[in-house]
Amino acid sequence: MDKRTLLVVAKDQRTHSVFAKQIHDFFQNRITILHESKASNTDEVDFVLASSPKVIEEWKIPSEKLIIARRAINIAKMDELVTLPPDTRCLVVNNMLETSHETIELLRNLGFQFEMVPYYPGCKQPIDGITTAIYAEGAELVPRGMQKVVNIGIRPLDVSTIIELAVRLNANVDRANLYSARYIQEIIEQSRRFYRTLNHIKELNKHLDTILNTVHEGIITTDPNKTIIQINQAAKNILGIGDSNKDLVGKTLDEVLPWLSLPEGKEQVEVNKVQSVNHLNLVVNNTPITLEDEKIGVVTAFQDVSNIQKVEQEVRKELQGKGLSSKYTIKDIIGKSDRLTTTLDVLQKISTTDKTVLILGENGTGKELFAHSIHSLSKRKNGPFLPVNFAGLPESLAESELFGYEGGSFTGAKKNGKPGLFELAHNGTLFLDEIGDASPSLQALLLRVLQEKQVMRIGGQQIIPIDVRIIAATNRSLKDLVEEGKFRQDLYYRLFVLPLRVPSLRERREDISLLVEHFVKENSLVTVDIEPAVMQRLLNYDWPGNVRELNSVVQYMTSVMDGNTITELDLPEQFRETEQKLQETKKGDMEELETKGELFSFYVILECLEQAKSRLECVGRGKIVDFAMRRGIPITDQQVRHRMDSLRDLGYIFSGRRGQGSRITDKGLHMLSMMKQTMELRV
Incomplete structure (x- = not known):
């Protein structure tokens, strides 16, 4: 890990010193810790650790840099607390209300069930009758008249804050286990002190249970x-296990938990x-307890691996923000046309499954919006929801981005390696x-991942299982690419499981007015009137760029x-260009077509090809006849052959090689529009 800088912001120097010591103990010399007086602005640091939100109220710190400390109680300072009667009424003194x-x-x-009253500088809370105060290394803050004062010390950072900082720094979090073990050791030491000072075993167990139940590890x-x-x-x-201890306490491990094997030696620590226990994968740490060089027991601490993965994934999700979460839902898809409604009905049905989805549609139809909606x-x-666009992903980077790499795999690689998008998308989409723009070599790698449901990082030796749902999208005909030898047939059938065709804007013109209204509200702070003639022009336009182009047009207007x-x-x-193109389309072309056959038959051929274009298909004469x-x-x-x-x-049309069918050109779309207007006038 490259040496990074961390600005620690706290209310006083004592808190800063405690935080700095903890961070230094964990990261050694791999991080530079700054005091707020040493940094002129947060641009000069990698991260900012604040003791509470209150101390940075007036700071402008980007969320990706900010860490709010979660804090614990210093276990070593609790001896005096446990001697206080349960009904004690006391002040809890600190430098801020929060x-x-x-x-x-x-x-x-x-x-602890004391009647606790917060007390801080400027506090107007009445303290009559209270003679006990609990404070954290701030004796000067304790009001006069207290007969009993208990110093619990500066509250240190919780282990979860240290782990979050390690993840943000892309550091190895394995040290967190050692850090947790140190905390467990403190609990053990405290247990020894309780054992010496408390005479009754039931009281000892009560306090031990209270402490042990504050940690998230099983103990x-x-x-x-x-x-x-x-x-x-x-x-x-x-x-x-059920809530009651009665079925376990007092019984031997061999009787109730035979899977748990303990070390035999008094100094043998298992880390x-x-x-594997009952379909769970546990990470287990065993620490012998010795007293006066005699082994008096073992503390076993364990965690569910899936919970560790979940915590790491949640932290990464927070760090990546929108990049790892779905931004849209089905409510963001605007429109009420029959074609769109039918598509959304299909979308909701396939969303309930976990099968692969292939979204087909022209450029600008909002395929990513539909993908987000399926995930949500x-x-x-x-x-997590992670998008990757193969059209904008250089082949030289594609493999490392998708599958990740181990540290030192190539020049410029991060020292500790980097997880790929498949790993980051675990349990997500x-x-x-x-x-359709994926290279042949990348297609082969994708096929292997889809078949095996596991990845191996570049330069790695370990197979990593993944649970990821795949949603793919293309504006090209994958079937044609397969016939041309540009796309693997086996990958095509892996992807073509649940196809979803997103209609073009030409196919759902009824939605144009709703979309215009939506985009106007997004792009204007005032109420906007649109002349009827403008709306008519928008309704008649062919929209080769679909909804994306409509949004751009509204922004321009x-x-x-x-x-x-x-x-x-x-x-x-483009609207003036459209007019010009329509004018440039000679009426003589129309007359020429009429001389060669019924004009309506040419219109039907172009209409058939236009609908095929929206489905990303090329069609042959047989489909046109039908x-x-x-x-x-x-x-x-x-007759179809002669007219084509x-x-x-x-x-007006383009025909591929034999057997590949035909498609309509942009010029043909303009002619189709002109024919439609002409035939409407004749009617």
Whole structure:
């Protein structure tokens, strides 16, 4: 890990010193710790650790840099507290109201049921009748008249804050286990002190249970005969044991937990031992307890591996922010047309499954929006959502981005390596946009991951299992790419499981007015009027760029309009180009087509090809004949061939190699629009 800088902001120097010592103990010399007086602004540091939100109220710190400290109680300072009667009424003294409340909450979580009153500089809380004060190294803050004062010391950083900082710094979090072990050791030492000072074993167990139940690790304490003498709530939760201790305490491990093997030697410590128990994978740490060089028991601490992964994933999700979470839902898809409604019905059905989805649609139709919506409706909605666009991903970087790499795998690689997008998307969704642009070598790697559901980082030796749902999207015909040898057929069938076709804007013109209204509100702070002629022009336009182009057009119009009204003069350049192209389309072409056959038959052919274009398909003469018959235009295969030759000669359609079908050109779309207007006039 490169040496990074951390600015620690605290209310006083004592808190700063405690934090700095903890951080230095964990990271050694791999991080530079700054005092707020040494940093002129936060641009000069990598991260800012604040003792509470209050101390940075007037600071402008980017969220990705800011860490708010979560704090614990110094276990070593609790001896005096446990001697106080349970009904003690006391002040909890700190330098701010917020930190006083935090201390009270921590003490209550530890099981202390004192009547605690917050006290801080400037406090106007009446303290009549209170003679006991609990304070944290701030004796000068304690009011006069206190007969009993208990110093619990500066509250240190909670282990979870240290782990979060390690993850943000991309450091190895394995040291966190050692750090947790040190905290457990403090608990053990405290247990010894309780054992010496408290005479009754039941009282000892009560206080030990209170302390042990403050940690998230499962903890089981056994005596030299492997008899269970303590078990905390976290252990019962992890193992799925009931709330009562009676069935376990006093019994031997061999009888109730035979899977748990303990070290034999008095100094033998077992660290990070992985054990599988009832479909759970646990990381187990065993620490012998010795007293006067005699082994008096063992403390076993364990965690569920899935919980560790979940914590790390949640931290990474917070760090990545929007990049690892779904930004949109189905409510963000605007429109009420029949075609869109049908598509959304299909979307909601496939969202309930966990199968691979292939979204098909032209550029600008909002395929990523549909992918987000599928994720937000699925059972993975609380997991990460990661998009990757193959059209903008250099092949030289694609493999490392998708699969990650180990440290030192290549020049410029991070020292500690980097997880790939497949790893980061574990238990979530990976959106492979523009999948048709993936290179052949990358297609082979993707196929392997989809088949095996596991990845190996570049330069790595370890197979990493993943649980990821794949949503792919393309604006190209993958079937045609397969026939051309540009896309693997086996990968195509892996992806073509649940196809979802997103309609073009031409196919749902009824939604244009709703979309215009939505985009106007997004791009204008004032109420905007749109002249009817402008709306008509928008409805008649072919929208080759679909919804994306419509959004751009609205942004342009709301930027150049005079006052609050959009007129035809505010339409962008492409609308004038469209008019010009329509004018350049000679009427002689129309007359020429009429001389070669019924104009309506040419119109039906172009209409069939236009609908095929929206489905990203090329069609042959047979499908056109069938389409014409459904429209009530009987036309033979030979007639279709002659008419298509005429349309191709005029540049209205393009035909591929034999068997690949034909598609309509932009010029053909303009002719189709012109034909439609002409036939409407004739009617």
